[in-house]
Amino acid sequence: MPTCLIVDDSATMRKIAYKFLSNLGFACSEAVDGAEALAKARLARPDLVLLDWEMPVLNGFATLQALRSEAWDHPPRVVMCTTLNDMDQIIAAMQAGADEYVMKPYDQDILAEKLRTVGLLT
Template identity: 50%
Template structure:
């Protein structure tokens, strides 16, 4: 069986490392990007199965990245889980309207990531 891939997009190196460790334990191969532009460039080379996406980042934020991603060939394929400290209900609905599949609040732990990925059909 093919190993599923997840792109972790966050401007915090520590968050990327923690998320990648959790995802590796869930048997995902991970790649990292520190902003939306870097993430879209990576997706154009190799579209992942899942994307764990931060909202507030320099260069291109998570919402702009998500809108760009969904326009790409195969951009409708990855399951996108927004992972952010953003607690504004309006912003959460914006993210879901733009094509996010799930939403995780920071701080998160392995149980939260595992349950969201399970709900999204990734595991």
């Protein structure tokens, strides 16, 4: 079963993402900010990190950069989640190593399509 680390400071968004990803066959864990996400990702080595952009402690972009600086045998796919529609920020995230992004609010079908794009669903 593929694994996912859901990173979002909103408990509601984590709950929604957890439901969608569980329905899609993922075993999920959660983190409330980027610092917690890095610690959990280093231990669990998830297949996917669903990463919110705007968070306290360590934001999504800084977390993405830290994840991509790690020496992974199999690096996780990273899908950035944002309410921002600033193309410059989205391009910066993709250049920093994000595999895909999804705009909030999203539904299960949109998330599934993004996961197909990154090769985690068929």
